[in-house]
Amino acid sequence: MNEKSVTILVTGLVQGVGFRPFVFRIASRFGLSGWVQNTNENVKIRITGSIQNINSFITSLREDAPPAAIMENISVTDTEIESFTEFRILESHDVSDEITEISPDIAVCHDCLLDIDKPGTRMDYAFVNCTNCGPRFTIIEDLPYDRAKTTMKSFKMCPECRNEYETITDRRFHAQPVACKVCGPHYELIAEGIKESNDITTLIDRLSQCIAKGGIVIIKGLGGMHIACDAFNVATIDKLRDLKKRDGKPFAIMFSDIESLKQYAEVDAVEEKSLLSWRRPIVLLEKKKRTGQPDLSENINAGLNLLGVMLPYLPIHYLLFRKLTTKAIVLTSGNFSNEPILIDNAEAIEKFSAVTDALVLHNRDIINRTDDSVVRIMDGHERIFRRSRGYVPAPVHTSLNTDGILAFGAELTNCFCAGKGVKAFLSQHIGDLQSVETTLFYEKSLAQFIKLFRIKPALLATDMHPDYISTKTGLAFSNLPVLMVQHHHAHIASCMTEHRLDEKVIGVAFDGTGYGTDGNIWGSEFMICDLNDFRRVTHFEYIPMPGGDRATEEPWRIAVSWLYKLFGRSFLNLDIPLLAEIEGEKIEMIIRMIDKNINCPLTCGAGRLFDAVASLLGLVQVATFQAEGPMRLESLNLHNFSECYPYFSREIISFDKTIKAIVEDILNKTDKATIATKLHNTIILSIFDTVISIRLKEGLNKVVLSGGVFQNKYLLARTTDMLRESHFEVYSHFLVPPNDGGIALGQLAIASKRRELKCV
Ligand SMILES: [Zn+2]
Numbered sequence: 001m002n003e004k005s006v007t008i009l010v011t012g013l014v015q016g017v018g019f020r021p022f023v024f025r026i027a028s029r030f031g032l033s034g035w036v037q038n039t040n041e042n043v044k045i046r047i048t049g050s051i052q053n054i055n056s057f058i059t060s061l062r063e064d065a066p067p068a069a070i071m072e073n074i075s076v077t078d079t080e081i082e083s084f085t086e087f088r089i090l091e092s093h094d095v096s097d098e099i100t101e102i103s104p105d106i107a108v109c110h111d112c113l114l115d116i117d118k119p120g121t122r123m124d125y126a127f128v129n130c131t132n133c134g135p136r137f138t139i140i141e142d143l144p145y146d147r148a149k150t151t152m153k154s155f156k157m158c159p160e161c162r163n164e165y166e167t168i169t170d171r172r173f174h175a176q177p178v179a180c181k182v183c184g185p186h187y188e189l190i191a192e193g194i195k196e197s198n199d200i201t202t203l204i205d206r207l208s209q210c211i212a213k214g215g216i217v218i219i220k221g222l223g224g225m226h227i228a229c230d231a232f233n234v235a236t237i238d239k240l241r242d243l244k245k246r247d248g249k250p251f252a253i254m255f256s257d258i259e260s261l262k263q264y265a266e267v268d269a270v271e272e273k274s275l276l277s278w279r280r281p282i283v284l285l286e287k288k289k290r291t292g293q294p295d296l297s298e299n300i301n302a303g304l305n306l307l308g309v310m311l312p313y314l315p316i317h318y319l320l321f322r323k324l325t326t327k328a329i330v331l332t333s334g335n336f337s338n339e340p341i342l343i344d345n346a347e348a349i350e351k352f353s354a355v356t357d358a359l360v361l362h363n364r365d366i367i368n369r370t371d372d373s374v375v376r377i378m379d380g381h382e383r384i385f386r387r388s389r390g391y392v393p394a395p396v397h398t399s400l401n402t403d404g405i406l407a408f409g410a411e412l413t414n415c416f417c418a419g420k421g422v423k424a425f426l427s428q429h430i431g432d433l434q435s436v437e438t439t440l441f442y443e444k445s446l447a448q449f450i451k452l453f454r455i456k457p458a459l460l461a462t463d464m465h466p467d468y469i470s471t472k473t474g475l476a477f478s479n480l481p482v483l484m485v486q487h488h489h490a491h492i493a494s495c496m497t498e499h500r501l502d503e504k505v506i507g508v509a510f511d512g513t514g515y516g517t518d519g520n521i522w523g524s525e526f527m528i529c530d531l532n533d534f535r536r537v538t539h540f541e542y543i544p545m546p547g548g549d550r551a552t553e554e555p556w557r558i559a560v561s562w563l564y565k566l567f568g569r570s571f572l573n574l575d576i577p578l579l580a581e582i583e584g585e586k587i588e589m590i591i592r593m594i595d596k597n598i599n600c601p602l603t604c605g606a607g608r609l610f611d612a613v614a615s616l617l618g619l620v621q622v623a624t625f626q627a628e629g630p631m632r633l634e635s636l637n638l639h640n641f642s643e644c645y646p647y648f649s650r651e652i653i654s655f656d657k658t659i660k661a662i663v664e665d666i667l668n669k670t671d672k673a674t675i676a677t678k679l680h681n682t683i684i685l686s687i688f689d690t691v692i693s694i695r696l697k698e699g700l701n702k703v704v705l706s707g708g709v710f711q712n713k714y715l716l717a718r719t720t721d722m723l724r725e726s727h728f729e730v731y732s733h734f735l736v737p738p739n740d741g742g743i744a745l746g747q748l749a750i751a752s753k754r755r756e757l758k759c760v
């Protein structure tokens with residue numbers, strides 16, 4: 001007989017995504033016997049059958065895997081022929097310190113949504129899940145991924161659930177969080193500090209009435225608490241702004257379905273794919289101009305032309321929208337500004353009972369806190385701005401030995417990164433390390449990643465900034481060697497690592513702030529670099545930043561700095577909005593600070609140039625959220641308009657002529673959109689010219705774009721187009737954020753390369 005036995009090892013994201021039942025099904029389909037087993041390293045399969053059937057099995061394994069599975073490697077080896085009576089799923093087995101990947105959380109699937117309509121123990125049940133969907137990373141305490149190592153361990157399966165869990169042909173076979181009304185977690189509604197109801201029908205009724213009446217509610221979700229309210233109610237959203245404490249940041253909106261969403265936002269095919277993907281991120285979309293119809297409250301998105309929108313991803317979202325009359329709710333992180341999203345019930349009750357109308361909490365603990373992820377489609381690809389739920393903890397696969405390297409990240413928008421083998425595990429979005437709560441979350445998550453991924457720290461990497469909490473944490477971590485990495489070099493290395501580039505490239509790193517090797521604040525860096533080292537070729541001209549970080553919060557300070565530089569005191573006679581909006585005394589104080597060089601660090605951050613112009617145009621004098629100035633300018637951009645301002649470049653790039661021309665345009669009452677677009681075009685041209693001249697001298701053709709400024713769609717798309725037309729190979733971020741949330745990956749890559757070259 002033409003029989004044989006083979007052993008197949010599958011690595012990648014293959015646990016917790018319905019992989020073993022899938023293997024079982026295809027083994028049955030092709031009449032093969034043997035077994036499948038989860039180990040902490042991989043999924044191991046042994047099968048016996050005809051050569052033809054084994055080949056068909058392998059083809060199906062490659063082509064028909066469950067949607068959330070990401071197979072990295074499939075190895076097949078012939079083994080001594082072995083006969084089995086059936087195909088079985090064996091107990092999970094811990095074989096070493098190696099690990100398999102942990103699945104991110106997966107939005108509730110179509111089949112499970114059908115279950116909540118059917119009579120039975122899952123009718124209207126808010127925790128329905130199966131092997132294809134449900135919580136994963138947020139509930140996991142340790143590997144391998146088994147119920148006993150998740151926060152589902154405190155819920156004892158009822159006989160029915162147990163039966164499904166143990167029936168190989170069932171959709172819930174080995175679905176670790178399997179649950180039903182009888183045995184699983186449940187929600188309860190708390191109003192005015194009193195537990196009102198845990199009957200789901202009553203609870204959803206109460207919740208929807210509360211939202212309809214303009215109430216603000218807390219809903220506990222997968223990775224933390226959300227605050228929700230009607231997205232059409234101006235007064236409620238004003239109240240919500242007060243509650244979140246002087247935070248002007250745009251709120252995310254959840255729409256009931258894609259059709260309703262399309263009435264309010266422009267959606268192309270790639271954007272629709274992201275919105276509907278099992279990761280269910282917040283997608284930044286252009287707001288539709290509507291006339292004469294009820295519109296979303298203006299105070300949701302701070303008057304910008306972008307909306308952050310998402311679709312339901314938990315059963316409770318679907319249950320809620322069935323009752324609600326509104327098609328959209330604000331769904332924002334349950335926290336006060338600068339604090340991490342709340343995960344603890346008692347803390348939520350303590351902090352939010354008095355300031356919200358109801359809390360809807362459940363009794364399944366959250367181990368790994370995650371926010372909603374944020375993406376934007378640019379140049380036809382999904383770009384991740386905030387990487388958390390649905391994306392974490394999937395690793396970046398590198399071509400480097402990352403083993404044992406811990407990279408601590410930056411200060412704002414922090415994520416850290418842990419290396420294992422050739423993989424880089426970037427943490428979920430941690431936030432701004434400026435509150436005690438966020439720092440605690442940071443430290444706890446670091447410990448959790450080390451445990452979960454069995455990291456044996458051997459080498460540490462931090463930013464060069466001596467005052468970053470992350471730098472201090474790295475230095476205090478242990479006695480291990482610490483490598484301090486320049487901020488913008490790390491940005492470029494991060495993007496290179498995603499694309500597995502390990503050579504000399506032209507790096508363009510544009511952001512707001514980063515500590516430079518000359519002690520100044522960098523952020524418009526043109527560098528020639530590889531993963532080991534960098535050489536700064538040129539940058540924008542430095543300008544005093546009166547008050548240091550205060551100037552980031554108050555863009556008018558940087559505008560005054562520019563005006564004083566270009567016009568001396570005579571700028572005080574100009575007829576521009578800034579002078580009408582800011583008191584003369586304050587402006588005099590800035591002039592004195594500059595004259596006497598008091599707390600005026602020098603900056604060349606590209607973000608500050610945008611800030612200065614945003615202030616000159618009267619768009620933002622005091623920012624109410626990060627990067628408000630640049631975002632408002634981008635919001636104004638015209639399409640099909642290619643005019644530029646003059647600028648000047650020799651050793652450094654000077655925008656003196658640009659700002660002078662902008663002031664002139666303002667005096668001539670040129671419209672703001674024209675000025676904003678011309679500014680963008682000028683910066684794009686300056687990038688293009690500089691990169692061309694570097695290519696001429698150095699013969700390099702690969703350009704890597706990184707830094708938060710490249711979240712600007714207009715800037716990224718036009719720069720990329722122009723460079724490609726001149727036959728450059730252009731690289732930008734797909735897998736990790738271009739902002740400081742991606743920097744830890746770069747720190748890790750640089751540390752790895754220096755270790756390889758024995759420079760540490
Ligand atoms: Zn499901």
Ligand SMILES: [Zn+2]
Nearest residue numbers: 158161180183
């Ligand atoms: Zn049950």
